[in-house]
Amino acid sequence: MRVTEKGQVTIPRNVRNNLGIVPGSEVEFVLQGDSAVLRRVERSADEREREVQELTEHLRRHKGSMALGDLDGEAFYKLLRD
Incomplete structure (x- = not known):
């Protein structure tokens, strides 16, 4: 296997x-x-619990800060699931 210029390889x-x-x-x-x-x-x-807590805190800090246009919350989550 070859190594790219960035030092990357593909794991088989x-x-x-x-x-x-x-x-x-x-x-x-x-x-x-x-x-x-x-x-x-x-x-x-x-470690996993700490990461979950950090993500939860991040989401709480940014709650309501994303412009969804005409989408309400339910439509947005449906878009993510589909």
Whole structure:
């Protein structure tokens, strides 16, 4: 596999499937001698809870600040779901 100018590589599908890597997953490379091991990073429940709290606080701070045009809240959420 080739490395792009930005240092990016594509993780093969079978590796993603075996490691449970999906869009949004975090991975890390661990150096072992002259090799690197790719592994999925598991976040703790505390880290996930903190992220949820940060997102909730962000949404509360910006509540009502988005112009929806003619859409009411229900129509907007329907648009997001569809």
